Amino acid sequence: MRADNRGNDMLRNVQIVPHFNPYAEGSCLIKCGNTHVICTATVEEKIPSWLEGKEQGWITAEYAMLPRATSVRNNRETLKPSGRSQEIKRLIGRALRAGVDLAKMPHVSIIIDCDVIQADGGTRTASVTGGFVALYLALESLVKSGKLSENPVREFVAAVSCGICAGQEVLDEDYMEDSNAQADTNFVLTESGKIVEIQGTAEQMPFDETQFLSLLHLAKKGIQKLIQIQKQALGIL
Numbered sequence: 001m002r003a004d005n006r007g008n009d010m011l012r013n014v015q016i017v018p019h020f021n022p023y024a025e026g027s028c029l030i031k032c033g034n035t036h037v038i039c040t041a042t043v044e045e046k047i048p049s050w051l052e053g054k055e056q057g058w059i060t061a062e063y064a065m066l067p068r069a070t071s072v073r074n075n076r077e078t079l080k081p082s083g084r085s086q087e088i089k090r091l092i093g094r095a096l097r098a099g100v101d102l103a104k105m106p107h108v109s110i111i112i113d114c115d116v117i118q119a120d121g122g123t124r125t126a127s128v129t130g131g132f133v134a135l136y137l138a139l140e141s142l143v144k145s146g147k148l149s150e151n152p153v154r155e156f157v158a159a160v161s162c163g164i165c166a167g168q169e170v171l172d173e174d175y176m177e178d179s180n181a182q183a184d185t186n187f188v189l190t191e192s193g194k195i196v197e198i199q200g201t202a203e204q205m206p207f208d209e210t211q212f213l214s215l216l217h218l219a220k221k222g223i224q225k226l227i228q229i230q231k232q233a234l235g236i237l
Contacts, residue, residue: 016233026137030130034120039130041138057105061092065116104152121175128159155190158226162215171218187219
């Protein structure tokens with residue numbers, strides 16, 4: 001039994017509060033257990049210079065963790081983001097673009113800011129899941145204002161971590177599980193189960209194909225539940 005009495009195939013308690021920021025075109029607060037992330041979406045009616053001449057839009061992301069989001073203070077990343085933050089923001093951007101037809105949002109850029117205010121494992125996956133909600137709301141605002149003829153979302157996207165802890169495959173690790181895991185993976189999947197990205201690392205010992213497929217099965221189950229929670233927060237379920 002896990003420390004919080006969850007079954008191995010159970011998510012932590014997940015809550016998504018939409019419209020958390022009254023000024024952003026789209027926003028939410030996502031809580032995955034004790035990991036809390038504020039996700040905001042900002043619309044800009046321009047695209048990067050390297051996309052000039054192409055009839056498409058763009059989605060990018062930023063990620064940061066507040067100094068006391070963890071048990072010890074981390075330095076604020078004011079001048080240069082850490083390598084970890086750079087990697088995570090690119091992951092979020094790739095993940096969110098995978099669910100959207102960029103050709104249906106020409107000359108529009110959306111920036112997703114994911115700010116971790118409390119961390120207990122799974123901050124990158126929570127940022128993807130919450131970031132998609134903020135993105136969807138921003139796209140809906142563009143439809144309502146007449147700037148887009150339809151919402152360009154093709155499929156919902158969410159992310160979750162899975163790991164091998166004490167020889168068992170588990171879904172949605174908290175920090176203690178993650179820090180002691182034999183193997184750790186992050187999955188980003190679409191609503192139809194298509195793979196957007198998989199990150200996997202053997203922390204203590206290699207894992208085999210059977211274990212990997214078990215982790216993938218757990219991730220698919222968890223992501224279906226997360227997408228249901230996304231849709232409930234958006235009022236479309």
